[in-house]
Amino acid sequence: MAMTKGYASRYSFEDVWSISQIMEETKELAARVAKSTSTVLIHGESGTGKELFAHAIHRLSIRRDQPFVSVNCAAIPEDLFESEFFGYEPGAFSGANAKGKPGKFELANGGTLLLDEISELPYPMQGKLLRVLQEREIERIGGTILNQVDVRIIAASNRPLKPLVQEKKFRADLYYRLRVFPLYIPPLRERKEDILFLAHRFLEHYCKAYGKTTIRLEPEVQQWMESYPWYGNVRELKNFVEAAVLLVDDTDGRLTMEHVKVLMDDEGADVIYPTWKKGETMKETYRFPLSLKQELENLERQLILKALSESKGDRMRAAELLNIHYASLYRKLNKYQLEEG
Incomplete structure (x- = not known):
């Protein structure tokens, strides 16, 4: 499977600079899980380097030669969620591209999809995402064919998801689907x-x-x-x-x-x-x-x-x-x- 043009990881663990023991241990954990196909949930404050870790995990994985696609869940309007994630067929709606458009899952097929700011995903959209993660198949808007997708998921959040689950702001089933291997990136003040x-x-x-x-x-x-x-x-x-x-x-x-x-x-x-x-x-x-x-x-x-x-x-x-x-x-x-x- 050829890599989707323009979608490749840019960083390795050598780009994660540190001398603190806690960060060296964190990198060791990340490198260990990178060699598997497990879903990873990265948690850490803004600016700690969550995306950097996601890139490095992909680059060390067996999917390194396949696409690495990143999507900011907080930046996608709710009404565009399905077209962005699942894509659409030509003429699916007014203003649609005449050639149609692949969604993020299709672009990442065979590789890794980073779901950044996953905590900001609107609740109604969480169920649709969960279904894709469970069934590993998508259907474009305006389409009638179910397409199988093979994508490794890395999710990242600067907010702890467990409290959001307790507040009914984040689906518990999606949380446990994402939290296969949790990875915490400590803030700079905890590693002076x-x-x-x-x-x-x-x-x-x-x-x-x-x-x-x-x-x-x-x-x-x-x-x-x-x-x-x-x-x-x-x-x-x-x-x-x-x-x-x-x-x-x-x-x-x-x-x-x-x-x-x-x-x-x-x-x-x-x-x-x-x-x-x-x-x-x-x-x-x-x-x-x-x-x-x-x-x-x-x-x-x-x-x-x-x-x-x-x-x-x-x-x-x-x-x-x-x-x-x-x-x-x-x-x-x-x-x-x-x-x-």
Whole structure:
């Protein structure tokens, strides 16, 4: 079976950088299950590298030469679910492609299908997905033929699914169908020994990419980096280092706390973070003249990070704490580059 053009895994376990024991053990578990055909359920906060692990699992599997297809369940409107997952025949509905279109299951046939953000799949759609996982067959919209599919499933979620099952927001039968081999990716704050290791790897990468001289981290910056909780995890750290490389002057080559304050807009430049405690008001760090729009955005970002911390990464709960719709929080996570994978 030929690989579907454009669908191949991009990462291996060598791309999962770490020196912490907990991450090395996690990679060992992932490598062990990779050689099987079992369904894997990856759980971890946004930015921990769930998609990276999914790619690496596929690349180490016996399906490595077959397609690796990824689909973000949170990004597919409910009315397009069936056409995206199962495909459609020519003329199946108004506006349909004249040649028809294969769905994700067909594209991944023989290989691996990553169901990212599986916790955000609408409840009515969960039953339809379950049926395909059980029967291993699909029928295109407008079609009459059942097509057999041979697909390995890897599901990923930044929210624990068990509480959603108890709240009747996620089907128990689908949960147990997906949870054959659970794999937990720990957040960066639970493996602090990886922080400076990753920072130096990213520094080396971006200095080379942007033609910059070697940049040194001042001791105070290293201390701050190890104390900052990195709620956006590896992605946030990577973005921070990239920005730092662009900011630091080549003639100096040192990343100082002054640079940190510029990059973090003062919101995370304190060694202890977050700075708010119950009953306290926000510290007065404002200096005029200032940009009201920028300050409001900084405050909004702080509040989102605080809500995510309080909810332990549960975005639905964070939206409730902020008294906003989940879709609004999802957009803001993208806006402030706090979103995952």
